[in-house]
Amino acid sequence: MLGGMQDFELRVTRLLDHAEREHGPREIVTRWADGSETRTHWAGIAHDARRLAQALERLGVAKGDRVATLAMNHSRHLVAWYGAAGMGALIHTINPRLFDDQLAFIGNHAEDRVLLYDKAFAPIVERLKPHWTTIEHYVCFDDGAFDALLAPESAHYAWPEGDERDACMVCYTSGTTGNPKGVIYTHRSTVLHAITELQPDEFDLSTRAVAMPIVPMFHAVGWGLPWAAAAVGLKLVFSAVNEPAILCDLMNREKVTHSAGVPTVWFAMFQHIDATGTAPEHLKIVTIGGSAAPRAMVERLMKMGVRVNHAWGMTETSPIGTMGAPSPDWDELTFEAQVDQVSKQGKVPFGVELRTVDDEGALLPRDGVSSGRLQVRGPWVVRQYFGESEPAVDADNWFDTGDVAVLHPDGTMQITDRAKDVIKSGGEWISSVELENAATGCAGVAEAAAIGVHHPRWEERPILLVVRKPGSDVTAEAIQAHLGEHVAKWWLPDEIHFVDSLPHTATGKLLKTAIRAQYKDFRLAAA
């Protein structure tokens, strides 16, 4: 029996229409790379998005074509998302921090027809232009070029209707092996994900929120915030530069209540606070994802009075997979127990399902102990990568994340490692992430990386690379003693090396492949 309700297609244009109609004057603030600041609002974004839609049509962009961006977070980038996706094309965010061969591959594989880029990335564009074979139009966001593109167009434009299962965006995973792979989001998956992010147990986004996504818009859909923000018409604050002093100042002037970024961002913010005594004053909720947040980071933010949303997800999951919201018994927990809880990655929202399996694919119990490969499915999880002939999932839609995790009896998920970062010692697994998190809890340690190196007897043994905090002279012995209180004895690293810095990926994660490559032929002194 059919129902008697109205219906509409879940399209991202409806998010923008809502923001314009109901929250038109709510501000979108941008601090640009050159230090200037501009203010627009949802009505302004919608106005310009409709103008861009027509400008793209003028350039010959058709439904289903790809419009790429090479850009940081700012209001014009937001216009590009809604304008391109709204007119029926796919917005394609390219990560400017990738290697040149990856950048060339991605642009050609997506068959991008237009590239919108920040002036700061003009050198990349000049370098790659000879290699990009499908891009016909290059438009700089700065110096008036983007405005000139829009200039001939009026705001009178009706978004094309279409199926909610049409594609609206593509984002490539910056895989560390093989070619990058494109995830093709649909209007439906994007809208369902956006309204899920609003939930109190997720980002907790209301119209009152003032949100600064520090996570770049090119990193895993900017964690969905540019779409979710429109669903409640919250105030967005963008900075095109991710310097902690600039971010902190902007947060305080604009009274930012919600922010989101990878652990590296918060490490840098702590250093800024320690150095200047100036801290973000209005922050209520910080979402941390991208890689696991060390316990010490969670604890420090919570002591600042901030709710920490410890999230897990990936480009393939739009990206929300799990979020560490306070549990029902939160108020009865000690502070230590609260920190313990938030140091895990939390639970799934309605829509997402998780399971863990062993190396043979056998289902593992949710017992809080069994560690296995994490698999995920749901209506905003990848089914098939762009241009691939085979699905990325098994027959039951399970996607293998490449993460290693434990599921607790209450459904809480705890990442123990990336499958490829696990240190395999004598047939048992040592979690590099847990070693690193324990190490960064030691006074004087700024950052740490644990990798496995060859061992003639145990196959692999862990070594730990440590960056000391400025002015610290923490010793290897002190770190070993600290680690001894937090991990099993056989997990203790065979050697600790002090280094000046560690390499990071474009999104701020430790670049383990580079570190492992550097230590490929390393021999332990005692082995």
Add this chain to the structure above:
Amino acid sequence: MLGGMQDFELRVTRLLDHAEREHGPREIVTRWADGSETRTHWAGIAHDARRLAQALERLGVAKGDRVATLAMNHSRHLVAWYGAAGMGALIHTINPRLFDDQLAFIGNHAEDRVLLYDKAFAPIVERLKPHWTTIEHYVCFDDGAFDALLAPESAHYAWPEGDERDACMVCYTSGTTGNPKGVIYTHRSTVLHAITELQPDEFDLSTRAVAMPIVPMFHAVGWGLPWAAAAVGLKLVFSAVNEPAILCDLMNREKVTHSAGVPTVWFAMFQHIDATGTAPEHLKIVTIGGSAAPRAMVERLMKMGVRVNHAWGMTETSPIGTMGAPSPDWDELTFEAQVDQVSKQGKVPFGVELRTVDDEGALLPRDGVSSGRLQVRGPWVVRQYFGESEPAVDADNWFDTGDVAVLHPDGTMQITDRAKDVIKSGGEWISSVELENAATGCAGVAEAAAIGVHHPRWEERPILLVVRKPGSDVTAEAIQAHLGEHVAKWWLPDEIHFVDSLPHTATGKLLKTAIRAQYKDFRLAAA
């Protein structure tokens, strides 16, 4: 271009599956009509819902059939919702407070095949049985009959898959004129509405919430709470009896944080608090809808430290239309200004659109002044009533609500009256609701009803019927003086009559049709 994401049908069974899998032990508490209390949990509800699904199949219920309930709020009623809708039938909640001819009409019009009823409503069942022509099976929720129905069934059952646009529920509007009309909700409309209700600007529902819906499950989908609760696995507390002393005691013992009910419920609660000095201690958010909440009620709840969600909606809108969440400038407002804001009905969530039109159908501006007929559309708004051959909406899907409202420039909606309750005096409109709300702000007034009575010159003039608070001897002069401070002079009622009580609808609203019928031939003393 098609996307590369997974997908699933938005079916209510997925809400229950989520609650069982991720929040299985989270409690569902029921205080029954006989004073006994039981505790189950989401896993228990899911377990029994699967058993009921099979029991219904055993009785011959097929996909698309209607399974009716005549019941208050309790865990077995919740099982009935998920079991019937889950197995492909429609759950049909019947309002037991309707008149017999309406009850007979509704059961026959819906062609209900099964009726599940509370023992307290057995007299209704006995009375109506001879008139209901399609009901084959009557099962009492109490005295072991419902449990006996489930007894032969195991919990091993896979919910049937199906289209998200299949119907899952029907609810009849208790119209005051003509026959009741059935609204047929789809799985899709129900799930979209449920996840929307979670938003911080709506019911603000997290896993931590302990929610007691005082609004009966037969009233406008129980405001959607039985569905939304599963989406986050919150704790539900039901009372099958709506006595304020019982509700208050249960709220305090179970630490209820969220509640929802019509204004009458909160009037009764205030009387309980005044009489006993005992108040709900853990309440954080109270949602009030069904009819406009008087300013004095909003103010009193806010002074108790409760956030008041002033909602507007109707059976035809699933029911969420608008919700009065705090605005972005909330913290800068005076308490008086905050109360003013909450006394309006708030804004639409993503999905709902509103407009006002004049009697000729011309669009009115959002100027905070122009009062007109309120129209609504969106993916959980009615399109066509059950069994009707014509749509209930115009060509652009606008549904005329029968309410009269003002839209403010920021999108805030303010109900001024029901179209049929407006008092038309000399060609101008007097809002009966505003008169009533002003009157209940006067010390000594428990409740008030304003109706228009015949006037030889002005067509209609208002009179006010007042129920005094126990022990009060407030005079008509005092009330007139109070009203003079709040409404235009020509709105002041020509007469004030004191009465012992006022008639209410099944859902606690003033029964204006009965009051008007009583005063049909009334003649003003001065006219």
